[in-house]
Ligand SMILES: Nc1ncnc2c1ncn2[C@@H]1O[C@H](COP(=O)(O)OP(=O)(O)O)[C@@H](O)[C@H]1O
């Protein structure tokens with residue numbers, strides 16, 4: 001297997017504050033990596049850095065062996081929030097088509113091969129049946145699938161998904177996770193998947209990157225989601241409780257932390 005993402009002793013400073021320090025991780029082609037950690041841990045910052053959208057201050061970050069922004073391979077990015085405000089009337093298909101020209105807003109005409117690529121992405125993400133409805137009128141779960149379709153344009157070898165489960169009910173979370181796992185299987189893409197909750201990804205991810213306290217730890221679920229590893233990252237005592245095939249992360253005062261599952 002080839003290393004797709006190589007992070008060595010990475011540090012990132014933003015606005016005069018050290019956001020990340022000493023982060024190291026090697027991610028192999030085809031892996032499904034769940035990225036977890038409390039709000040403000042630097043998860044989005046790390047993804048933005050590997051997309052070339054945020055400068056690094058020290059260490060090394062290589063994507064397909066090249067500095068961020070220099071890789072020739074397509075990267076698929078699903079941001080946390082939809083880029084289309086309500087009330088535009090723009091169809092979901094137009095929104096996905098816009099990615100092909102690197103535009104934010106819809107375009108009235110695209111070539112037949114481009115339109116085939118848009119249909120393929122909508123099909124893969126499971127959004128075909130409502131692709132011609134206005135994006136702003138779709139449900140939260142439907143919008144997420146359209147955003148996923150945007151990220152699948154040009155068959156990315158690396159899919160970077162920033163909290164795709166946010167705002168979805170448990171059933172739609174499960175359906176979206178299953179869809180992304182299926183896409184990974186069909187395309188062989190490497191998946192980096194930020195989630196607030198570890199549990200929806202337990203059955204599909206290969207390894208975990210847990211971020212807290214400016215640092216990060218990469219490994220199998222059983223190696224990383226443990227009291228000692230998380231306590232070291234958080235800088236305070238944290239316990240991990242397993243029950244009914246679910247994981248609960250609690251602090252020493254027995255309060256469920258931000259990364260624990262929804263009860
Ligand atoms: N452009 C910026 N300038 C200054 N601080 C920033 C900037 N972007 C993010 N931050 C800060 O970096 C920290 C990590 O943010 P973020 O990566 O969004 O966290 P997460 O995605 O884990 O919730 C936060 O404290 C946030 O306020």
Ligand SMILES: [Mg+2]
Nearest residue numbers: 043044045080
């Ligand atoms: Mg974030």
